[in-house]
Amino acid sequence: MSINQEIENTHLTKRVALIIYLKSVSDQYKLRHYGDIVYFSKKMKYCILYVNRKEAKDVKNQIGQLDFVNYVEISPEEKVNLDSQHIEGQLVKMAKEAEKKLQLEQEKNEDQMQ
Incomplete structure (x- = not known):
């Protein structure tokens, strides 16, 4: 609710x-x-x-x-949907996107180092 x-x-x-x-x-x-x-x-x-x-x-x-x-x-x-499940889902989605960006940046930095 x-x-x-x-x-x-x-x-x-x-x-x-x-x-x-x-x-x-x-x-x-x-x-x-x-x-x-x-x-x-x-x-x-x-x-x-x-x-x-x-x-x-x-x-x-x-x-x-x-x-x-x-x-x-x-x-x-x-x-605005303030349902806890909806908010939790958004947080999980944002965390996954942030992880992907970090991984891409790390890979880019490793490629530049070589």
């Missing part, structure tokens, strides 16, 4: 992240009215705002109409 499925069965308020791209970095404080700002990047001019999942589409539309906002998107985190 994935973490998302486990959370669905609890009494916790379901939340989702909105990624908001801004025209001006000084206006990010105005977004506090809509939810909880959890991250802000001055350099990239965006922030991440958590809102209740049930209200996410309405809040997205409201924020999108603000004059200091370029673009708003709902985080695709729901599509």
Whole structure:
């Protein structure tokens, strides 16, 4: 069972992240009215705002109409598979790929030495 499925069965308020791209970095404080700002990047001019999942589409539309906002998107985190077997499989696959690369590099170095 994935973490998302486990959370669905609890009494916790379901939340989702909105990624908001801004025209001006000084206006990010105005977004506090809509939810909880959890991250802000001055350099990239965006922030991440958590809102209740049930209200996410309405809040997205409201924020999108603000004059200091370029673009708003709902985080695709729901599509991320956090099942332990899936993650374990990915780690094993990455380890095998890393081993192959190391072997190729070692063979290349041995060939150059000769």
